[in-house]
Amino acid sequence: MKQEFITITEKETAARVQAGAVHAVRVKDITKKGVRVYRDGKIGLAGAVGSVDDAKLVNEAEENLSAGIEYPYALSGDLKDHRSYNDEPMSSEELLEQAEDILAVLRRDYPDFGFSELISTTELAYEMRNSEGLDLKYEDAFFVVSLILKEKASANLFDGFLAHVSRKFDPNRFWKFNRALLEAYRTKVDLPAGERLPVFSFETNEILYFLSQALNGERFAKGASLFSGKMGQQLFSKKVGLEQNRDPQNRPGPFFDSEGVVLKNNRIALVAEGKLKRVLTDKKTAQTYNLEHTGAARGAYDDPPSIDGAGSHALRFKTDSKDLTAALAGSPAIISVVSSGGDFTADGSYAAPVQVAFLFDGERLLGKLPEFTVSSHLDKMLGADYIGTFDNTVFDLGDIPTQLQGYYMTVKR
C-alpha cells in the first residue's frame, strides 16, 4: 500500500483595526493534515485539523478504501524540493509596532479618512511527501496591510482600500506610494470624454476565473467549453500569452499541484501568441481524454486530487508590453481598483460596476474618479481592444510582483 501525507500549517498574528486604532490582537496556530493511501487502483483519504497521529489517519484512510474510489494513476515520486521564500518572517512584536506606527501616521496626517480591518503577519508551510520518494515543502511569510478606507464625509460603507503584501516590509516604500494614493483619493476628477476609454486593472481575477472555466480540460474535451474544438486556433491578439504559473515569487502559494507535480520552470503555456496550446489537466483528465498533462490538480488537504476549480489561482498572463506611458500616447487612462460584482455571460459578454477608480497618466495617479460601469466582450478585451499586460509600476501593492492589464472598454457614467 502506498501512502501520501499532506500537512499545512498557518501561524498568524493579526492586529484588528477599528476606527483607526488596534482594538484587538489575534493569534492563530493551525495545523491541517491529510493522508492518502493507494491500493489496487483505489484511493482512500483521511484528514484532521490539529495534532493527530499519522498512524490513526492512515487507518482511517485505509477504511476509506472500501468506498471504491478509482485512482489508477502513477504517483509523483523521487523528488525532494524544499523551498523557503522568507527566512526572516516579521515577529509578532514587530507586527504590533509596525501596525501602531502606520495607524499613528494615518490618524495624524489623514484625519479625513477612517481606517479599519487588519494588519497581520502570517507564516505558511505546505508539505507533501509520499512512499514513492516525493518530498516537497513550501514555506513563506508575509506582512499584510489590508485596511478598508472610508472617507469620513461619505455615506458609503467604504470608499477603497490600502493594500500591501510584503515579504520584507519597507516602510519608506509603503509610504511613498500610499501617501500619493491618499492624495489621489482626496483629489476628485471627472471621467475623460467619450465612451470608449482605456481601462487598466491589477485585479484580473474575473477574467482569469472565466478563462479557467473555459480552459478546464474536462469541459474542453466534453464540448462544454467556449474553447472546445479550438486547440491550436487563434483565440486572441497575438500579444496575449497565458500560462499556468506556480512560481511563488509571483503568486504566494505552493509550487506543486495536489498530485505533487512540479512544472519545469514553475510554468506551462496554455495560450501563446493568442493561440490555444494546452488546457488544464490533472492526471485523470489527461489520461481519460488523451490531453497533455499540465499539472493542474486541485483539492483541499483531505480531498482527492481533482480538476474541479483548477487554474484561476495559478493562471497568469505573460507580461507582453513595457512602456505604459508610450502605450497611452499622452492620453490619461483609468485604473480600476475596486470592481465588485461584475460577471461574464457564458458566451463572453462582460459588464461590471467600478466602485473605485483613478485617473492616471502611465506613471502617476491623478485623482479619484466617480463610479461608473464598464462593458465589453472577452473577444474584444483580449482582441482588438487589448492594450497589453505590463509590470505594475503604477499601483504599488508591495514587494510581490503584480501586473497591470488594459483594454479599451465601453464606459457609462
Next chain:
Amino acid sequence: MFNFPDGLYVDVRIEKSFETKISFREKALQEQKARTKRGAFIRVYDGKRWYYISTTDLARIQDHIDSLAEMAVPNARIGEDPIVQSLEVHRQDLRRFEEESVTVVAIAEKQALLEKFIDLIADPAVVNHNSYYVDKKMVKSFYSSKGSAITFDWQSCGIRLNLDIAHGDQKDQMVVSKGAEFFGELPAYLSFFKKEIEKNIAFVKEAKPVEPGDYTVLLSPEATGIFTHESFGHKSESDFMVGDETMKKEWALGKRVGKDLLTIIDDGGVFGSGFTPFDDEGTKSKKTKIISQGKLTGRLHSAGTATALEEGLTGNARAINFEFEPIVRMTTTYIAKGSRPLAEIIGEMEKGIYLDTLKHGSGMSTFTLAPARAYKIENGKITEPVKISVVTGNVFTTLDLVDAVSSEFELASFVGGGCGKMEQAPLSIGFGGPYTRVQKLKVQ
C-alpha cells in the same frame, strides 16, 4: 469549567463539527468523506483591547486563557465596562438534533440518495456534471466569565448538481441546489430537481443576449433574498457606522428609505441556513425589524457596536468558524410578504425583466445581481429567456423604487456558497422573501 482570571472578561467558544461530503463526477464516485473537527476560540478583554487565540488543542484551553491574560492589563473595574455590562448571560442547553442527527445516517444511505438525484440527469444536452451530497452538524458551547454556559446545535444537509449544458454554440454552467435541516426531508426534492434541470436546459438552449438598459425588474423570492442582503442588509451591519458621524446621520433611525409596503427583518431564530439561536458572544437571537413600513427602525449589532451606538444587542455577532472572532453579520434576512398576488403584479407590467435564479451578488455603494436564469416580461407575461451579465442599482436610491411585494413568500434553502465579509467567507446565512418589483435597475 475554566479558571477565569480576575480583572478581565473572558469567553470561550468550543465548536465540534461533523461533516460529510460525497461527490460524483458523472456516475463515478469521486469522494466520500466524513470528518469530525474540533476547535476553540478564546477572547480576553481588559476594557481597552481584546486578545484572541484560536486553537485545535481543546486540552490546552486553560493554558491559552492564561497566556492571553498575561498580554492583557487586569482591570479591577472590568465589570463596569459598558461592553461587558451589555453582554447577556444564559445557561441553557438547546440541542435540537440529537434524535435526527445526520451523524447517525449511514454514509452508504447518503450516497444512495445522491445517486437517485444523479439519475435525473439524462438529457444529452447535459454534457458534463458533478454532483454533491454535503451535510454538517455543529455543536457549539459558549462559556463566559460573566457566567454564561450555553450549548446548542445546528445542522444542514443538501444536494447540489453542477451541470455543463451545451446545445450547439449555446453553452453554460448551471447549478441546482437544495438544502434542509433533516436528512429525511431530502427525497421529497427529487421532483424539484427534475423541474430545475429541465428549466436550465431550456434556458441554455433558448436564451438570447439582453438589450442593455434600464428596466423594471421582478425578483423571485431567491433573487429578492440576495437583493435584500446586498442592497441593504450590509448597510444595516453597524460595525460600518462606529465612529462615523456621516454614516450615523445618513442612516439615522426613523429615516424613510422606502415605501410603506417595505419591511425588512433579520431573525436568527428562523430555522434553516441562518439559524443562530445564540450568537458567538452568547447573545440570544432576536427578531430585528431593520426597516418597518419604509422607515429605518433597527440595525444589527455585536456588543461592541451596540455599546458604541448606544443601542440594544441583536444577536448578530458571528464568526465563520473557530479560527475567527465574531463580527457583525446577518442571520436570516428577508423582506416581509405583501398582500398582492404575483399574477396581479406581473399582469400590470408591459415590459420588464424577471430574475429567476442568481449566480452571485455583491453589495457596496453599487450592488450587483448576476443572474443565472432571467426572462423578459412582455404585456403582463413572462416570455423569452435572456442572457444578462449583471444587474446593478444604487443602495441609496433603490429601496425606494420597490413598488410591489407579493403575498407569495419563500425562504431559500441551498448548500454551497454563503456570505463573505472581508477575510470571513463563506458564512451560512438565510434569505428569501416575496416576489418583489423594482421600478428601475440597470441591466447589462
